[in-house]
Amino acid sequence: MAVTIREIDGDELEVLLAKGEGNILADFYSKTCGPCKMLSFVLKDIAKGIDDVEIVLLDYDMNKEALEKHNVTGYPTIIFFKNGQEIERMKGLQQKPVILRMISA
Numbered sequence: 001m002a003v004t005i006r007e008i009d010g011d012e013l014e015v016l017l018a019k020g021e022g023n024i025l026a027d028f029y030s031k032t033c034g035p036c037k038m039l040s041f042v043l044k045d046i047a048k049g050i051d052d053v054e055i056v057l058l059d060y061d062m063n064k065e066a067l068e069k070h071n072v073t074g075y076p077t078i079i080f081f082k083n084g085q086e087i088e089r090m091k092g093l094q095q096k097p098v099i100l101r102m103i104s105a
Contacts, residue, residue, distance in 0.1 A: 002047060004055075005044065009066075010065050016054070022052075022083070023054065023081070024056060024081040027040075027057050028058050028070075029057060029075050042094065042095065046096055046100065060075045070086070077090070077091050080102050087102075087105070
């Protein structure tokens with residue numbers, strides 16, 4: 001039981017969402033952001049214990065169109081999608097139990 005965390009771009013995110021199947025946790029982050037770096041450790045820990053959520057990372061500075069399309073106004077922002085639809089989003093550094101609660105709802 002574990003998932004791989006991978007970096008994608010906005011176009012790849014749209015392809016995943018267009019399929020309309022499965023669970024996706026998208027993390028919009030910046031390489032220079034301290035809370036983003038701490039969140040990456042939380043996501044790595046979560047990835048070890050789940051197998052039904054795809055975790056993807058989108059660089060805030062490289063994906064302006066995706067930011068606009070999904071109304072992302074700051075980083076880190078994590079958005080949980082289920083079957084192509086946004087279910088919930090959180091801004092800022094989040095702890096493991098909070099994220100697990102979000103993806104299990």
